[in-house]
Amino acid sequence: MDSQNVKQRTRNAVDDPNISNTTQSKNNNKTVKLKRDNRAAMAKRGIRSLAVAVALPLSLTLFNAYFFGSTEGYGTSTRSTSKPFWFPPLWALHMTCMASSFLMGLSAWLVWAEGGFHRNPTALYHYLAQLVLSSAWEPIVFQMAAPWVGLLVCLAAFGSLVGCSRQFKVVNPIAGDLVKPCLAWTSFLAIVNLKLLFL
Template sequence: MTKYPMSKQVLGFFGWLSICFATAALGALASAQAGSFYKALIRPLWAPPGWLFGPVWTVLYIMMAISAWLIWREYGLRKAGPELALFVFQLAVNALWTWLFFVWHLGALAFAEILFLWLLIIATAIMFWRRNRFAGALLIPYLAWVSFASVLTWAVWKSNPHILA
């Protein structure tokens, strides 16, 4: 078990929070014009309103940052390098989805990509769970939301072939 002084633990927490919110910022950049695009799409009746996505993702990114921080704090980069590298990789894949869907209007690719993200989240959660059960459990709401978003992506893509390739 790695023991960091409190000051380094605090800096580490803000580092992981920064990494997660950098992902959020990349998504926000891609979705700057998403509101009107989302409203123009044919959506299933169960699709959430556009304003809900921001608050949900904010909570999820905070939970993801705490999860990664717990693993880093307990094991450090040397002992938990593969777990933390996978975490960062899945964040990059997470950020890509918004560009595929909202900027490039590639529905099929966005759907395939979100399924890949789903698998990466499962792998990350399992790896984290093996190190720290609470850290792994913190990723379960993220997995649940991406599961829902996967079904929504498919439904919207299939309902809008004229807009989403």
Template sequence: MSNKPLTYLAFIILVLGGGLLIGANTMPGDWYQSLAKPAFNPPNWVFAPVWSILYVLIGVVGARTWLAFRRSMAMRLWFAQLVLNFAWSPLFFGLRDPMSAMIVILGLLVSIIGFIAASWRQDRTAALLFLPYLAWIAFASALNAAILVLN
């Protein structure tokens, strides 16, 4: 019996569970509602399902990379993006610090791009599975920047 299913389950639980825990402890609240937001700001209900899907994808990609390329640059970049991802909400919503959150999300964007580049030859599927995540973080970066400018 292979430990592959357990590895996938562990990574999905780590990422989805961590994301849900952080989200539950850093709810947007009244402060966020009071901020001026750009016209392209999506309705609040969009965030939970999008993040849930992305967190499952991130977990799957992490497990794939761990199983095949544990000591690779791609794996280090995967862990870096997770740390940056998990730091964003506490900075933005918890500390109400959109500027620090902007710095973190730009680092997150770079780490995702780095992961895709590092994975492209060794695991094209993992690289491709990160493209929706890259698109969402690019959008979230623009949203973070717009909130900074408007407030």
């Protein structure tokens, strides 16, 4: 009789649905909380990496605009002659360069977030090349007053942007599309640069 009571108690303890449901719900709550914490940590890391990816090209563009942006207009060659009406004012040129830098930083972050730079280092090389060339254009044209060199730099930056567009599109189509306004802006800068040669 004692052995029957022991078996019955054990069976009742194991088969009791209230006890198993309570244990299962505690485990589910822990799992949900861990998943939520992991998502929050990933979101924080994602926001930090996005901030760095956008802040780096923007800070380079701001540095260029502050230290190398001309206060006299488009260099010494345009002082004697009037500039064409379609030349943007310098503040608009700087703001559009900043917008282009922002788009390129965002596009590069989208590629990086999907592991595109690790799988395809050529995309990273194109991005770094366009970053350096775009940063070099303003000091060359406005401070050194070398429009020939500026035109070559602008064309090389355009080539790097074409490479970025093709490589980024393979990894993330949205990132490839974000490069297109930057391509249009660089084309416009090349036309402005070409016109500066003949003024």
